[in-house]
Amino acid sequence: MKQLLIVAHTPSSNTQALSDAAYRGATHTDLENVRCVVKTPFEAGPDDVLACDGILLGTTENLGYMSGALKDFFDRSYYGxxxxxxxxxxxxxxxxxxxxxxxxxxxxxxxxxLRWRWVQPPLILQGRWQEDFAAQVEELGLYLAFSLDNGIV
Structure with a gap:
């Protein structure tokens, strides 16, 4: 069984919807060999990364930078x-x-x-909130989990 870790900053109902969508995709009924764990950046740490076989990161753009929460996750996890x-x-x-x-x-x-390997380019959900943002993130979660499930990555 492979484990996918989703580390997503969710300070609003919209960003929570994105995290939920990622989880929906990563737990699709056709996936047989992937377990999904979702944590906020404040909850996740190096032990979670060590236990996973793939990671999906989600962040807001804050002043042209990643969220402080995701930066904190990297600060605590990097060397471990x-x-x-x-x-x-x-x-x-x-x-x-x-x-x-x-x-x-x-x-x-x-x-x-960290020498991690991108499975696809980052998905940027830009501008005003659009209803299809959640569908795009769900697809991203599905593709990453599917790739793990089938040994592609």
Whole structure:
């Protein structure tokens, strides 16, 4: 059984809906060999990363940067996982009020230092809230879990 860890910052009902959508995708009924754990960045830590086979990160864009919560997660986890989790399959979604590029760059820099492996480019949900944002994140969760389930990543 593989484990997918979703670490998502959810300060609003919309961002909670995104986290819920990621979980829905990652627990699709066709998946047989993937277990999904969802935690906020404040709850998650290095032990969670060490226990997972893939990670999906979710953050808001705050002043052109990732949420302080996700940064805190990286600060607490980085050195505890850097050697053991090189090559960890990962994906990212960003709920961006602006363009999300600063947030993307910041997370990509940390992920590069950890030597994790992107399974697809970060998903940036930009501008005013749109109902299809949740569907896009659900699809991202499904694709990552499906890739783990089938040994693709």
């Amino acid at each position: 996982v850097i050697e053991e989790k090189q090559g960890l399959p990962c994906a990212l979604y960003i709920r961006a009020g602006l363009d999300g590029t600063g947030t993307r760059r910041a997370v990509e820099s940390i992920v590069s230092g």
